[in-house]
Amino acid sequence: MNKRLKILAVLLLFLSFISLTKAEKLLTIPEKTNFEKTSTYSQVMDFLKNLKKRHPEKMHISFFAESTEGKKIPLVILSEEGVAKPEDIRFTKKHPVLIMANIHAGEVEGKEATQILMREILEEGREDLLKNQIILIIPIFNPDGNDKMAKGNRGDNGPELAGVRYNGQGYDLNRDYIKLETPEVKALVNKIFVKWDPVIFVDMHTTDGSYHVEPVTYAPNMAPQGDDVLINYMWKKMLPEVDKNLLKKYGVKSIPYGNFVDRRNPSKGWRNHAYLGRYGTCYYGLRNRLSILDENYSHADFKTRVKGALGFIKSILEYTNSHIKEIVKLENEADRRAVEKIKNSDFPVDFKSIKTYDFTIESYVFKVRKMTEEEKKKYPPWFKGYIVEKTDKLKNYKLPLFASFKPTKFVKLTAGYILLPSEKEVARLLKLHGINVQKIEEEFEADVKVFKIKDIKSSKRIFQGHHLNKLEGEEILKKVKIPRGSFYVSLSQPLSRLIAYMLEPLSPDGLAAWNFFDRVIVREWSNKYRVYPVYKILSEPKVYMHEF
Ligand SMILES: [Zn+2]
Numbered sequence: 001m002n003k004r005l006k007i008l009a010v011l012l013l014f015l016s017f018i019s020l021t022k023a024e025k026l027l028t029i030p031e032k033t034n035f036e037k038t039s040t041y042s043q044v045m046d047f048l049k050n051l052k053k054r055h056p057e058k059m060h061i062s063f064f065a066e067s068t069e070g071k072k073i074p075l076v077i078l079s080e081e082g083v084a085k086p087e088d089i090r091f092t093k094k095h096p097v098l099i100m101a102n103i104h105a106g107e108v109e110g111k112e113a114t115q116i117l118m119r120e121i122l123e124e125g126r127e128d129l130l131k132n133q134i135i136l137i138i139p140i141f142n143p144d145g146n147d148k149m150a151k152g153n154r155g156d157n158g159p160e161l162a163g164v165r166y167n168g169q170g171y172d173l174n175r176d177y178i179k180l181e182t183p184e185v186k187a188l189v190n191k192i193f194v195k196w197d198p199v200i201f202v203d204m205h206t207t208d209g210s211y212h213v214e215p216v217t218y219a220p221n222m223a224p225q226g227d228d229v230l231i232n233y234m235w236k237k238m239l240p241e242v243d244k245n246l247l248k249k250y251g252v253k254s255i256p257y258g259n260f261v262d263r264r265n266p267s268k269g270w271r272n273h274a275y276l277g278r279y280g281t282c283y284y285g286l287r288n289r290l291s292i293l294d295e296n297y298s299h300a301d302f303k304t305r306v307k308g309a310l311g312f313i314k315s316i317l318e319y320t321n322s323h324i325k326e327i328v329k330l331e332n333e334a335d336r337r338a339v340e341k342i343k344n345s346d347f348p349v350d351f352k353s354i355k356t357y358d359f360t361i362e363s364y365v366f367k368v369r370k371m372t373e374e375e376k377k378k379y380p381p382w383f384k385g386y387i388v389e390k391t392d393k394l395k396n397y398k399l400p401l402f403a404s405f406k407p408t409k410f411v412k413l414t415a416g417y418i419l420l421p422s423e424k425e426v427a428r429l430l431k432l433h434g435i436n437v438q439k440i441e442e443e444f445e446a447d448v449k450v451f452k453i454k455d456i457k458s459s460k461r462i463f464q465g466h467h468l469n470k471l472e473g474e475e476i477l478k479k480v481k482i483p484r485g486s487f488y489v490s491l492s493q494p495l496s497r498l499i500a501y502m503l504e505p506l507s508p509d510g511l512a513a514w515n516f517f518d519r520v521i522v523r524e525w526s527n528k529y530r531v532y533p534v535y536k537i538l539s540e541p542k543v544y545m546h547e548f
Pocket residue numbers: 104107205206
């Protein structure tokens with residue numbers, strides 16, 4: 001190289017350095033529009049691609065699902081080590097954490113907050129959050145719903161145009177975690193939960209329930225069949241610390257998610273009754289992992305919600321970054337308990353709600369009046385004949401939180417389940433969930449409990465394309481022939497809680513409830529029922545079987 005060329009090369013290097021350091025700040029759509037607009041799918045993708053161009057070594061984008069309308073759903077991976085796929089994690093000695101937004105696509109601030117979070121981590125001095133963890137972000141989980149933006153889709157305090165709750169098939173994705181009928185949730189479970197196994201899953205929403213001041217509300221896994229130690233850890237340790245830090249560091253108030261038990265008398269209590277595994281954060285709890293539901297308060301303006309949601313996920317990530325070893329240890333112990341202690345145990349299938357703790361909510365003075373006859377026709381029955389109006393006068397209420405559960409009905413589990421050969425699709429579904437299923441290659445005799453169905457009550461009203469079943473019947477101890485081609489699902493495995501939840505005939509949110517066995521349990525010409533095609537076997541089969 002001659003001298004001139006050398007000088008030119010140095011100059012070019014210097015110029016590119018200047019342009020890089022002076023690179024324009026990448027702004028999200030709300031930041032560009034004074035928080036009047038939220039981003040479309042292609043605007044999110046532009047933001048991600050531009051950010052990745054600047055940080056190719058620390059940011060990776062992979063696509064894990066395709067929506068009904070053909071949009072590829074991005075998973076953003078942020079790491080110091082350039083992790084691009086689950087296998088890469090082994091070399092980092094770190095653990096992944098997952099934040100997801102936009103499952104209900106009209107609920108938009110999580111989608112914006114996660115984009116700002118990526119920029120803050122990569123460009124604005126928050127690289128500390130990558131010290132002990134790999135951060136996985138799904139900023140736009142429901143792109144089909146997101147892009148159906150219209151006025152009036154939501155009653156939120158901005159933005160004016162927002163998408164819809166359901167996906168391209170018309171399903172509510174946050175009811176699909178057990179049945180996996182949507183491409184989005186099926187891939188989330190199989191490609192991310194099973195393959196990456198994040199130590200925590202944060203699911204971001206917007207809520208329009210009871211009136212209060214705090215812009216952020218939260219809940220851990222609510223499914224009471226989940227591991228007690230993990231549930232207590234969330235209520236007693238992690239969430240109180242995240243809540244405190246959020247206020248101290250980011251000036252954002254937060255409370256547990258819920259609604260007034262009685263709107264006429266707020267002091268009676270605050271209740272969260274969403275404890276079924278069909279909801280993502282509850283489902284994740286059934287996998288012995290931590291989860292947080294983030295519900296931002298829709299009466300707060302859009303900018304306040306983005307700021308609140310952003311502070312909340314940073315506060316969570318600060319906690320996980322400094323406690324990741326403790327969390328992993330707790331989860332490993334929960335896995336071990338699931339392997340050892342669920343088989344042959346009493347498994348709860350029904351619950352009543354009980355007090356978790358007392359707390360204070362910042363709310364308002366309410367005006368209460370009886371409905372007129374006209375109004376009674378207009379409002380749903382849970383309004384109980386009263387109109388409750390918020391005034392502008394602030395008032396604090398100290399009240400009990402009802403977000404814990406006491407079992408009221410148990411079923412006795414055995415060593416595991418036998419699925420008859422007719423249930424191959426169910427065996428496949430269990431595999432998608434990451435459950436170990438064995439295919440039985442020879443006929444044998446076994447002692448089993450057979451569930452004899454006495455009655456099936458199906459809901460009149462269609463819910464998510466289903467008439468949900470409620471089975472009644474009794475278990476009968478029997479010696480039966482198990483045909484070749486059946487499947488064995490052992491309860492001595494880490495996902496035993498989820499297995500019992502899905503396969504018990506009396507589980508209110510299991511596969512029987514979701515109509516998976518309707519084809520074989522209802523006879524064509526008689527009003528009697530066939531036996532439930534899943535037997536409970538008393539001891540592990542000692543025959544030739546192999547992984548399905
Ligand atoms: Zn939601």
